[in-house]
Amino acid sequence: MNLSKKSLMHMYETMIRIRLFELKLQEFFAAGEIPGFVHLYLGEEAVATGACTALTDSDKITSTHRGHGHLLAKGGDLKLMMAEIFGRQTGYCKGKGGSMHIADMDLGILGANGIVGGGGPLSVGAALAAKYQKTDDVAMCFFGDGASNQGTTQEALNMASAWKLPLVFVNENNGYGISCPQCKSMAVVDIADRAAAYDMPGVVVDGNDVLAVHEAVVEAVKRARKGEGPSLIECKTYRWRGHFEGDACTYRCVEELEEWKGKDPIPRFEAKLIESNTLTKAEAEETWKRIEKDVDEAVEFAKSSPMPSTSALMDDVYA
Numbered sequence: 564m565n566l567s568k569k570s571l572m573h574m575y576e577t578m579i580r581i582r583l584f585e586l587k588l589q590e591f592f593a594a595g596e597i598p599g600f601v602h603l604y605l606g607e608e609a610v611a612t613g614a615c616t617a618l619t620d621s622d623k624i625t626s627t628h629r630g631h632g633h634l635l636a637k638g639g640d641l642k643l644m645m646a647e648i649f650g651r652q653t654g655y656c657k658g659k660g661g662s663m664h665i666a667d668m669d670l671g672i673l674g675a676n677g678i679v680g681g682g683g684p685l686s687v688g689a690a691l692a693a694k695y696q697k698t699d700d701v702a703m704c705f706f707g708d709g710a711s712n713q714g715t716t717q718e719a720l721n722m723a724s725a726w727k728l729p730l731v732f733v734n735e736n737n738g739y740g741i742s743c744p745q746c747k748s749m750a751v752v753d754i755a756d757r758a759a760a761y762d763m764p765g766v767v768v769d770g771n772d773v774l775a776v777h778e779a780v781v782e783a784v785k786r787a788r789k790g791e792g793p794s795l796i797e798c799k800t801y802r803w804r805g806h807f808e809g810d811a812c813t814y815r816c817v818e819e820l821e822e823w824k825g826k827d828p829i830p831r832f833e834a835k836l837i838e839s840n841t842l843t844k845a846e847a848e849e850t851w852k853r854i855e856k857d858v859d860e861a862v863e864f865a866k867s868s869p870m871p872s873t874s875a876l877m878d879d880v881y882a
């Protein structure tokens with residue numbers, strides 16, 4: 564693929580932003596400073612980055628419980644996200660939603676989602692609206708291997724295909740649904756094979772190769788915009804942390820984790836950029852430092868913001 568230096572650098576920076584954001588959350592969660600649950604995206608950065616960089620600002624995404632990477636890759640604000648996760652008034656949901664309820668309609672982020680398989684029907688709605696209103700927008704549904712077994716996901720695949728909707732299904736196959744390995748919950752090895760049942764293209768890509776993800780998603784987005792209907796892209800990847808922070812992770816072995824850490828998507832891409840003279844080692848170092856500073860500032864912003872007041876408890880409650 565022929566990508567400009569600007570696009571390549573944007574991908575590189577996005578992956579680093581996600582990595583450093585998640586590492587910071589890991590640190591502060593362990594220190595007891597973050598309420599609720601966090602499901603970290605460490606190791607999966609290339610999927611959200613490769614996929615969201617194929618979208619325009621007005622395209623829509625639906626996310627998951629492991630959503631920080633998707634939200635950051637679609638342009639989510641570091642400070643507002645950090646403040647929300649720290650439970651502060653200045654966050655996306657005024658500190659009352661936490662990690663799994665972050666949305667930003669102006670950026671086409673229709674929300675993280677604690678309901679496994681919840682994003683499928685929402686993305687069908689967004690794609691149907693785009694088709695009906697002739698906006699030329701595309702919707703993208705991120706979902707896990709566990710979510711691919713949910714009826715809602717299969718119904719979404721079916722309706723999207725039957726109605727030829729502008730929708731791209733991006734499956735993040737990290738091998739586990741909580742503690743359950745893929746081989747114990749489904750007979751197929753490739754989730755992309757399920758696309759055939761709905762008469763749509765199904766593609767498997769290396770989910771730790773940002774350019775491979777991007778290339779496959781660009782094709783699917785083109786097809787969607789041309790009115791040719793949805794596609795399913797399965798990105799094989801791995802989550803480095805437990806299902807949630809605090810998970811003892813006794814269901815998988817250290818060797819497996821180490822093998823996947825060897826396929827870390829960021830140094831792989833960084834090496835390619837250096838090799839092709841797109842990036843120098845000094846620029847790489849400067850980029851990590853600059854983004855680390857941005858993330859530190861987001862933490863500062865969050866920690867210096869007030870907690871929601873008890874009098875605001877029932878505000879914005881609709882049901």
Ligand SMILES: Cc1ncc(C[n+]2csc(CCOP(=O)(O)OP(=O)(O)O)c2C)c(N)n1
Nearest residue numbers: 629677678679707708709710737739740741
């Ligand atoms: C409808 C529903 N059923 C069960 C759960 C509990 N649950 C939370 S995450 C999860 C596993 C999801 O696995 P996967 O879709 O592969 O995503 P991953 O955590 O691997 O990113 C389950 C079963 C839930 N939140 N919602």
